Amino acid sequence: MPKRKTDFDLPTLDDLFSTQEERDEAKLDKIRDIPLELIDDFPDHPFHVRDDEDMQQLVDSIKTRGVLTPAVLREKEDGRYELVSGHRRKRACELAGLSTLRSEIKDLSRDEAIIYMVESNFQRSSILPSEKAFSYKMRLEAIKRQAGRPKAENGVPVGHDSLVGKSREIIAAQSTDSNTQIQRYIRLTHLIPELLDLVDEGSIKMRPAVELSYLDYDYQKDVLEEIEVTQSTPSHAQTIRMRKMQDEGTLSTMAIREIMSEEKPNQKERIILRGEKVRKLIPKAVPIEQTEDYIYKAIEHYNKFLSKKRSERDSR
Incomplete structure (x- = not known):
């Protein structure tokens, strides 16, 4: 029996009964300039945002051409927005003196947002071990929750439960790291x-x-x-x-x-x-x-003292 897709993968009725042009227009309707003051960072975001040379290049690009690729946000219950993808673009907009961030608003659950956040950041050319460690851990826990496993199973340490192993296999199939290497990365969080x-x-x-x-x-x-x-x-x-x-x-x-x-x-x-x-x-x-x-001078002084003692002994 073929494996059933998750709700995250299933097309909506609008997708099935609309033209590509209509879908593109619908997507554009979801792209808006959102005030930076209304955007909250993703909780426990594992990827670092550095004010380095690459950031300055991004700032210069945004000043010249604007944000070419919209950030991805999810709307919160309080009316604010949570940043799913685009933390560097948000920081660059702040440094560039802009007050808004060009963003696409997506309807994502908490676990869908975690998976989206991790996958989008894994496109980076350079990722630190600590970033991989915490992002793999977050994604593993999200996949387990999506599978509807009991909380008791979710607490089993990595590498000691077959269900956890299967979740790692899912991640490994979509990444350049093996199941074993993913397990090693997650251990680094300890x-x-x-x-x-x-x-x-x-x-x-x-x-x-x-x-x-x-x-x-x-x-x-x-x-x-x-x-x-x-x-x-x-x-x-x-x-x-x-x-x-x-x-x-x-x-x-x-x-x-x-x-x-x-x-x-x-x-x-x-x-x-x-x-x-x-x-x-x-x-x-x-x-x-x-x-x-101080130690160097003390040793030097002591050597002079010893040398003087030897000289006095030899002169007798």
């Missing part, structure tokens, strides 16, 4: 923000990041502190050990410190000075930003 930032920067790779996502919040904070101290990130093998130790109940702050202090094959030898041991030896009047210079 990282503390500081570690997720390092993933976006490329400092932490995907697989180590996934392993770290299974650590408790406090242990993730310990890992972050060690990254700052050692100026190096954990390898995949090290994160696997941390996760295994947590599962066995043997992970601790000291264990994380010992693992992170190990020298990795591609890591140059580093000298590590821990703040709690060094700071008490430095006068309180020395600002934190001058600590390194």
Whole structure:
């Protein structure tokens, strides 16, 4: 028996019994200039809007030619509008000094709007891991709700339920990422923000990041502190050990410190000075930003002292 389309895919009666010209006119009727003050951003929008060089180019384009592709809005019950697609265009209009945004008003449910928002933003040429992570999670939850599954099933962790797996397969069939890779991205949503930032920067790779996502919040904070101290990130093998130790109940702050202090094959030898041991030896009047210079001068002075001692010993 062929699979039934969702209501989101079914054509309306107007579509079936109207000409293309009539449909085009109807669409134009839904395109209006909406005041920016009436437009609310999409709740928990996972894609960043940056005031970078690309944004400035978009601002210049809008100043010259206007908004060529209308944003997509859905009307809210209070008469305001929710921005589904076009967050960069809205920001560019603000920077360009415009008061309205050329928009198409679509009749979308909450879950249809989530799916539309994610799909439209995935057309971007560059997407950060964190953006993929939260957008995949939002879309997965929307698809599960559309399927009418009980709330108890919706709460099952990713990767531990066949229904969740089927929802990921639906997403994978429509994206360049595999089912497994989508599962990895969604795991990134369990990282503390500081570690997720390092993933976006490329400092932490995907697989180590996934392993770290299974650590408790406090242990993730310990890992972050060690990254700052050692100026190096954990390898995949090290994160696997941390996760295994947590599962066995043997992970601790000291264990994380010992693992992170190990020298990795591609890591140059580093000298590590821990703040709690060094700071008490430095006068309180020395600002934190001058600590390194103070330590260097102290070591230099100590070397001169040792050299003088050796000279006195040799002269006897």
